[in-house]
Amino acid sequence: MSQGYGFDRRRVNGPEWSTPPMYEDTGTPKAKLTKRVGRSPKDIRPIFITTGLISQANGSAYIETERLKIACAVYGPRQNKNQPYNEKGKLNVEVKFAPFASARRRAPMRDVEDRPTSVQIHQSLLPSLRLELFPKSTIDVFITILEADGDAACVASGSVAASAALADAGIEMLGLVAACSSCVFAPISDPSQENRMQEDAPIDEDWGQIWMDPNAEESARASSVLVMAGMPALGTVTHVRQTGAMSIAQASACLDICLQQCAAIHTVVSKALLDSARARESKDSGTPKLV
Secondary structure: OOOOOOOOOOOOOOOOOOOOOOOOOOOOOOOOOOOOOOOOOOOOOOOEEEEOOOOOOOEEEEEEEOOEEEEEEEEEEEEOOOOOOOOOOEEEEEEEEOOOOOOOOOOOOOOOOHHHHHHHHHHHHHHHEOHHHOOOEEEEEEEEEEEOOOHHHHHHHHHHHHHHHHHHOOOOEOOOOEEEEEEEOOOOOOHHHOOOOOOOHHHOOOOOOEEEOOOHHHHHHOOEEEEEEEEOOOOEEEEEEEEEOOOHHHHHHHHHHHHHHHHHHHHHHHHHHHHHHHHHHHHHHHOOOOO
C-alpha cells in the first residue's frame, strides 16, 4: 500500500490535529483568608517530635505538625573509599515524597520537588556540623515526607527533624538547627508606611498581615513566603529563602517573628533529645551484663 500524500519520513511529522494549552487565569484575584481557625497568626502548629525510632540507622527522628509528617534517618559518619582524601567530611541530604504524601499521587524517582527541598535542607544543616572532625567521611541524611502540607513547611520541619536525627546519632554539632516559615497576605506596603514597625504592626490590616507556619492552602494564597533556619543557641541564621514580593519592613518583621518561634522550637527539640537519652540510659542500666 502506498504511503499517504504529504507524509515525509525525513521530517518530524506532527499530529493531524492538536488542542491549545490551557493556562491558569492569573487575572482573577484569589479569595483572601480573613481568619485562621485554631490558632492566631503568630502561632505555629503544635509539634510532636521523637528520636530513635529506626533501629538500623545511627540516628533517626520523626516529626509531626498536624497534617505534616516526616521521618528522617542518619547513617554515618562512614568512610568513603571511592573518593580522594578530603580534610572535611561530606554531607548528603536526600528527600523523598511518599506516593501518598499529597492528594496527587507522586511517582517515585520522578518528582521534581525532591531536589529543591533537599538543597534547602542541606543549606540549613551544613553550617551547624563540624565536618572538619570527619575527614574522608560521609554523613547521609535520608528524609521521607509521609504527608506533605506546603513546600515551606516541608523544608522547615525537615530541617528540624534532620538536626534532631544528627544529634541522636552523636555527630558533633555547633548547635541544633530550628526552622520556621511565614507568609504575607498583602501586597507591598507604601514606602511611607515602613516606619510603622511596632509590636502589633505585623498583623495590621493596612500594613500587611503576617501568618506564621502556613499550610499548603495558606502558602498558595499568600503574596510571599519566607523560610528561615538558624541555631538559636548561638543566635545565628543558617538559611533564608523568600518567594514572592515583600517590602524590607515586612521581611524584617517576618525574620524577627521567625527567630522567636525558632527559639521555642529549639526548646521542644532539646527536651525530646533529653527524654530519649534518659530512656536509653534507663534501658541500658536495666539490661543484665555478662561477666
